[in-house]
Amino acid sequence: METQENALKVDRNQEGYLTDFSQWNKDVGEQIAQEEGIEMTPRHWEVINWIQEQVKADKALSIRGIKKSGVLDIKEFYALFPGGPLKISTKIAGVPKPKSCI
Amino acid sequence: MxxxxxxxxxxxxxxxxxxxxxxxxxxxxxxxxxxxxxxxxxxxxxxxxxxxxxxxxxxxxxxxxxxxxxxxxxxxxxxxxxxxxxxxxxxxxxxxxxxxxxxxxxxIAPEEVEGMKGKNWHKNVFDFYTYEGALALRNKLRDWQGGKMVVHLTEMPIKCPVAPLEFAFLADSYFKEKGMRDKVELTYVTPLSGAFTKEKSAATLGYLLEEKNINLEIDFAIESVDNENNKIIDYGGKEVEYDLLVTIPTNxxxxxxxxxxxxxxxxxxxxxxxxxxxxxxxxxxxxxxxxxxxxxxxxxxxxxxxxxxxxxxxxxxDGKPLKEEFDGHANCFIETGNKKALLIDFNYKQEPVEGTFPFSVIGPLKLLKESVFNHWGKLAFRWIYWNMLLKGIPIPFVGRNMSTKGKKL
Structure with a gap:
């Protein structure tokens, strides 16, 4: 993790999320995806772009939002990012994971 | 005019x-x-x-x-x-x-999740975000004999994001006081990656669930409520069974x-x-x-x-430029059961941290730490709400913008 972080030259928190989105680029996303064991396809990138646009527009990210997005359905979202699709995809997208106040 | x-x-x-x-x-x-x-x-x-x-x-x-x-x-x-x-x-x-x-x-919009507002709504599937829901749940709990209680959060954002956790903590105390805690299996189900999602809160409060013997199910994105088999099902195929479901529906x-x-x-x-x-x-x-x-x-x-x-x-x-002033300041008491509470004070940028409030050192309230005094603060707040807050009377020593005084940053 340490060496990968150094190689990426980006600031990340303890859980591996970027703390400054301006440091994000596609290579960074690719590298984080590799750490998560995900091989990125054009379909993955479409989802990542959509997530970044949502965040830019101040919209809360939720599974329900995915359902209504028209970009992909939830089953596909789980298939693309198995396990916790939102927490994994946001990490790759360089944006904060959905949080509560504590 | x-x-x-x-x-x-x-x-x-x-x-x-x-x-x-x-x-x-x-x-x-x-x-x-x-x-x-x-x-x-x-x-x-x-x-x-x-x-x-x-x-x-x-x-x-x-x-x-x-x-x-x-x-x-x-x-x-x-x-x-x-x-x-x-x-x-x-x-x-x-x-x-x-x-x-x-x-x-x-x-709340329980109709957003399939089956949530189904035939068991306010029978063994409850919300407590409405007066009617909270009252129906009270009546149910008065003679509930125990079983699997699941406290569930559908998705963010919700009103008072700490309320579901507080509910789980208070439930633990409630059943203990009734001498039936051993008859209740308590599970907290969240779509987030943990009960506590901010680094400082997770580090200082992580003990609470274990101490109260509350099971935790994370990353659970609910797809439906199965009213026939009394279980909630997530999009990834996970299932959690309940006898009594207390859910916070989509807001x-x-x-x-x-x-x-x-x-x-x-x-x-x-x-x-x-x-x-x-x-x-x-x-x-x-x-x-x-x-x-x-x-x-x-x-x-x-x-x-x-x-x-x-x-x-x-x-x-007056046609003048607006103040770009609001900083996301929030100040909330969090009940942790056993007549104790936490206090958190934070804004858009600053996550809740430990310290004292509203003054450095003397407090008297403690931030991000359980105390009996905080609990009395929470109960006193009802009076403040009806008598000061609604009437627009400023609360002494608590400013509109978050202060860093007393905070361990």
């Missing part, structure tokens, strides 16, 4: 009516507030109602009592806002405005926002984070749970916002 119209007489709307009536000249500005409901609920009390800690009378009063003299209080349904025409259509009349304040709040803004085409897909109104002016119309302002700002949806937030918004309405009337 000019018209200032407030939609919603909940916490935020009532505070704005009180603050603005004393600031706007009566011969120049008519203030009207619209709300279809007669009753004003003390919503934080809904957490205590199911456990017989508060009675019905302690959480509701007649709303009219809190609307100041000189404000026109209209009890009617709101049909639609026409922001391009500066008018609002009510059920049987139309009101024109010069300035509009939207304070229509948020509410959404009021339907009037959707009908008026003014909201995002959760019916929250796009609002400037710091001025509270709506993004689309310069004479429309938004406050409290109705906004889409990334602050907590909580009464304390509405209170801090009301101070900035009052100043900004006066600046707007």
């Amino acid at each position: 000019k018209n200032l119209l407030i939609l919603g007489a909940g916490t935020a709307g009532t505070m704005m009516a009180n603050q603005l009536r004393s600031k706007l000249k009566k011969d120049q500005w008519k203030i009207t507030i619209v709300d279809q409901y007669k009753t004003h609920y003390y919503q934080p009390g809904f957490l205590f109602l199911p456990f017989d800690i508060y009675t019905e009378d302690q959480v509701k009063k007649v709303g009219k009592k809190f609307i100041p003299k000189g404000v026109n209080y209209v009890q009617k349904k709101i049909d639609r806002i026409f922001p391009e025409e500066n008018k609002v259509k009510l059920e049987d009349e139309t009101i024109n405005y010069d300035i509009l304040i939207i304070a229509t709040g948020s509410k 959404m803004g009021d339907e009037v926002i959707e009908r008026s085409g003014m909201g995002d897909d959760l019916n929250f109104v796009p609002t400037d984070h710091h001025t509270l002016q709506s993004k689309d119309h310069e004479n429309v302002f938004v406050i409290g749970d109705a906004t889409n700002v990334p602050a907590s949806k909580a009464g304390s937030v509405a209170h801090f916002q009301s101070e900035t918004l009052t100043d900004n309405i006066l600046l707007f009337i």
